[in-house]
Amino acid sequence: IAGITQAPTSQILAAGRRMTLRCTQDMRHNAMYWYRQDLGLGLRLIHYSNTAGTTGKGEVPDGYSVSRANTDDFPLTLASAVPSQTSVYFCASSRTHGNTQYFGPGTRLTVL
Amino acid sequence: AQTVTQSQPEMSVQEAETVTLSCTYDTSESNYYLFWYKQPPSRQMILVIRQEAYKQQNATENRFSVNFQKAAKSFSLKISDSQLGDTAMYFCAFMTRRLGDTGTASKLTFGTGTRLQVTL
Numbered sequence: 001i002a003g004i005t006q007a008p009t010s011q012i013l014a015a016g017r018r019m020t021l022r023c024t025q026d027m028r029h030n031a032m033y034w035y036r037q038d039l040g041l042g043l044r045l046i047h048y049s050n051t052a053g054t055t056g057k058g059e060v061p062d063g064y065s066v067s068r069a070n071t072d073d074f075p076l077t078l079a080s081a082v083p084s085q086t087s088v089y090f091c092a093s094s095r096t097h098g099n100t101q102y103f104g105p106g107t108r109l110t111v112l
Numbered sequence: 113a114q115t116v117t118q119s120q121p122e123m124s125v126q127e128a129e130t131v132t133l134s135c136t137y138d139t140s141e142s143n144y145y146l147f148w149y150k151q152p153p154s155r156q157m158i159l160v161i162r163q164e165a166y167k168q169q170n171a172t173e174n175r176f177s178v179n180f181q182k183a184a185k186s187f188s189l190k191i192s193d194s195q196l197g198d199t200a201m202y203f204c205a206f207m208t209r210r211l212g213d214t215g216t217a218s219k220l221t222f223g224t225g226t227r228l229q230v231t232l
Binding site for chain 1: 116145147149154155156157158159162203207210211212215216217218219220222223224225
């Protein structure tokens with residue numbers, strides 16, 4: 001059972017470049033999420049999706065976009081990366097409201 | 113707005129001893145869920161324990177148990193017989209409202225974490 005996979009594991013990116021972080025789950029969960037983790041701030045929600053075809057904004061959505069073409073995949077795109085987007089990014093999923101969220105292994109992104 | 117406070121940035125405990133990590137939260141909701149997640153050096157976020165607010169009985173999972181005080185809005189984690197593998201960052205998290213009008217997604221708010229070091 002893979003659960004949630006994320007790619008790449010880590011990436012160094014020049015400012016201004018476009019980058020897509022990939023997330024795939026095999027649990028058939030309805031809801032998916034993207035969080036960023038910064039030192040001293042815990043995890044903050046970037047975007048979420050209730051089901052395939054729908055997405056919504058979280059606490060810190062600026063500079064990021066997502067899509068949910070199917071149940072399993074939920075990519076996060078940085079259209080033009082900036083140094084303040086240097087962070088660890090976690091994808092998560094849950095079956096429905098109130099259920100536990102399960103996390104992927106994370107992607108460490110450094111924007112120079 | 114919901115907030116989660118973990119007032120202990122770092123803690124240390126000797127192997128086989130017991131340690132308690134504190135967490136308080138602020139909400140006007142009556143129905144919600146509380147979680148403790150563990151993040152070891154591998155970076156993986158691992159669920160430790162979950163508590164439904166409507167349940168009076170404190171949740172337990174092997175060596176991990178919680179002290180849930182709803183009136184005080186407190187949700188502490190007790191780790192018994194600490195092991196070296198318990199060394200990690202521990203995050204308290206609070207879940208309440210749906211995201212979107214009738215959605216399946218839920219808002220999960222995290223504290224800033226407590227770094228626990230288990231020593232020999």
